[in-house]
Amino acid sequence: MRRIKLEISYDGTNYSGWQKQPDVPTVQGTLELTLREITKEDNIAVTGSGRTDAGVHALKQVAAFTTQTALPPDVFLRALNGLLPLDIRILNAAEVALDFHPISDATGKRYRYLIDDNRPCNPFTRNYTWIVRKPLDENVIRDTAQPLLGQHDFKCFQTTGSPRKTTVRTVTDVLIQRIPSTVLTGGAVAGSPLSIEIQANGFLYNMMRAIAGTLVDLYIRGKEQVLSLTEIIESGDRSLAGQTAPPHGLYLLDVFY
Amino acid sequence: MRRIKLEISYDGTNYSGWQKQPDVPTVQGTLELTLREITKEDNIAVTGSGRTDAGVHALKQVAAFTTQTALPPDVFLRALNGLLPLDIRILNAAEVALDFHPISDATGKRYRYLIDDNRPCNPFTRNYTWIVRKPLDENVIRDTAQPLLGQHDFKCFQTTGSPRKTTVRTVTDVLIQRIPSTVLTGGAVAGSPLSIEIQANGFLYNMMRAIAGTLVDLYIRGKEQVLSLTEIIESGDRSLAGQTAPPHGLYLLDVFY
Numbered sequence: 001m002r003r004i005k006l007e008i009s010y011d012g013t014n015y016s017g018w019q020k021q022p023d024v025p026t027v028q029g030t031l032e033l034t035l036r037e038i039t040k041e042d043n044i045a046v047t048g049s050g051r052t053d054a055g056v057h058a059l060k061q062v063a064a065f066t067t068q069t070a071l072p073p074d075v076f077l078r079a080l081n082g083l084l085p086l087d088i089r090i091l092n093a094a095e096v097a098l099d100f101h102p103i104s105d106a107t108g109k110r111y112r113y114l115i116d117d118n119r120p121c122n123p124f125t126r127n128y129t130w131i132v133r134k135p136l137d138e139n140v141i142r143d144t145a146q147p148l149l150g151q152h153d154f155k156c157f158q159t160t161g162s163p164r165k166t167t168v169r170t171v172t173d174v175l176i177q178r179i180p181s182t183v184l185t186g187g188a189v190a191g192s193p194l195s196i197e198i199q200a201n202g203f204l205y206n207m208m209r210a211i212a213g214t215l216v217d218l219y220i221r222g223k224e225q226v227l228s229l230t231e232i233i234e235s236g237d238r239s240l241a242g243q244t245a246p247p248h249g250l251y252l253l254d255v256f257y
Numbered sequence: 258m259r260r261i262k263l264e265i266s267y268d269g270t271n272y273s274g275w276q277k278q279p280d281v282p283t284v285q286g287t288l289e290l291t292l293r294e295i296t297k298e299d300n301i302a303v304t305g306s307g308r309t310d311a312g313v314h315a316l317k318q319v320a321a322f323t324t325q326t327a328l329p330p331d332v333f334l335r336a337l338n339g340l341l342p343l344d345i346r347i348l349n350a351a352e353v354a355l356d357f358h359p360i361s362d363a364t365g366k367r368y369r370y371l372i373d374d375n376r377p378c379n380p381f382t383r384n385y386t387w388i389v390r391k392p393l394d395e396n397v398i399r400d401t402a403q404p405l406l407g408q409h410d411f412k413c414f415q416t417t418g419s420p421r422k423t424t425v426r427t428v429t430d431v432l433i434q435r436i437p438s439t440v441l442t443g444g445a446v447a448g449s450p451l452s453i454e455i456q457a458n459g460f461l462y463n464m465m466r467a468i469a470g471t472l473v474d475l476y477i478r479g480k481e482q483v484l485s486l487t488e489i490i491e492s493g494d495r496s497l498a499g500q501t502a503p504p505h506g507l508y509l510l511d512v513f514y
Contacts, residue, residue, distance in 0.1 A: 057381070123346045
């Protein structure tokens with residue numbers, strides 16, 4: 001028995017999310033089918049570091065599976081990339097301890113949320129950014145977002161119906177910037193999208209999308225806004241925070257162990 | 258009667274090219290339908306600066322139409338961007354002389370061809386770059402491409418069955434470089450794709466894709482290559498040049514008047 005850890009990047013556009021479901025394409029389901037083809041093991045199961053929803057992307061998702069085969073990790077890497085569809089790519093494969101668990105061993109994660117507020121908007125990023133009609137000022141949003149840093153009860157950013165032992169999380173980094181150029185436009189069409197990157201020891205369900213939506217809502221409301229981000233967090237009330245931003249602007253950037 | 262010039266950017270992935278055809282989505286067809294909706298003129302016709310094939314993209318295509326309406330250009334701009342699908346965006350709309358013709362008035366064009374030779378490749382660029390298995394050296398390819406500059410008979414890069422009065426064209430710029438970063442990966446996943454940009458007073462059918470394919474073929478053949486690019490051009494023989502690179506790596510960058 002050997003355990004193989006995979007680092008995976010995927011374009012979530014054509015998938016109903018990470019988690020395997022009957023009759024719809026999922027990233028986990030596609031990986032398992034491909035690994036069964038490679039190993040001839042019918043019971044092979046892939047465990048990811050967490051689910052991503054339909055349309056959400058990953059620059060680096062981490063997963064692991066256990067196999068009886070003697071195939072070296074780099075053979076898995078090449079065989080997977082040869083057989084998988086081009087919108088799922090394996091970045092790395094390595095043998096790990098048999099008890100490695102992608103969820104419970106994770107010490108933190110980092111997400112990016114991309115917002116395109118340029119007009120006319122870029123025709124290439126409709127599945128990859130949230131298109132927002134009002135131009136955003138990244139310096140104002142950066143200031144607004146500072147109260148996210150540190151240990152807080154983030155219940156106000158949790159979609160209900162996803163009970164957790166605790167809704168306290170520690171945010172260790174908030175990075176808000178314009179990403180300066182794009183392969184597809186070379187800067188020729190539109191300006192640069194706004195990127196919100198957040199690193200934490202864990203994320204509640206839809207927390208990153210609720211934070212992105214709230215930051216945009218607070219910016220758009222401007223001075224009409226009654227509550228600050230600190231007050232919204234302290235309230236613990238989902239209805240006082242902003243909208244849940246759409247899934248296609250969200251990227252899992254990294255998982256830490 | 259007024260004539261409106263449009264600058265258009267589109268993601269060609271979901272279109273059967275620019276030119277209107279029955280029963281399939283095309284960029285020209287989509288624009289005409291939308292303009293009929295706006296103007297209520299049943300006979301409105303959009304003329305482009307040239308066709309792009311299925312899967313080919315445009316950062317800036319130029320087109321024009323004639324209308325009886327008094328709508329100002331910026332109303333057309335906003336109405337079109339409100340009604341068009343998100344993968345076709347209008348960058349600019351302006352009133353021009355009634356005799357403006359997007360094809361015959363054009364004095365030149367600029368195209369980009371993008372090649373992703375990074376491993377593991379980026380899952381986000383499968384519809385936007387030609388994925389080539391062998392790593393390419395941009396400095397070698399830049400040297401190889403120099404004979405393209407200047408006035409030549411480019412018959413060797415023309416797909417047959419597209420007769421032209423003359424196959425002589427003048428290439429005024431050849432720019433070969435890595436495009437350094439991407440919105441989608443922020444440099445996190447893979448390296449930078451290779452960009453081949455060529456500006457000329459005109460392009461033969463499939464000329465840009467044949468040049469990109471030939472430059473890659475010459476690089477891969479290396480020292481086994483018998484003919485130089487100069488000799489291939491001088492031969493005027495399509496069979497001595499390289500493959501026609503796939504459409505989804507090609508971008509119309511600009512049209513000059």
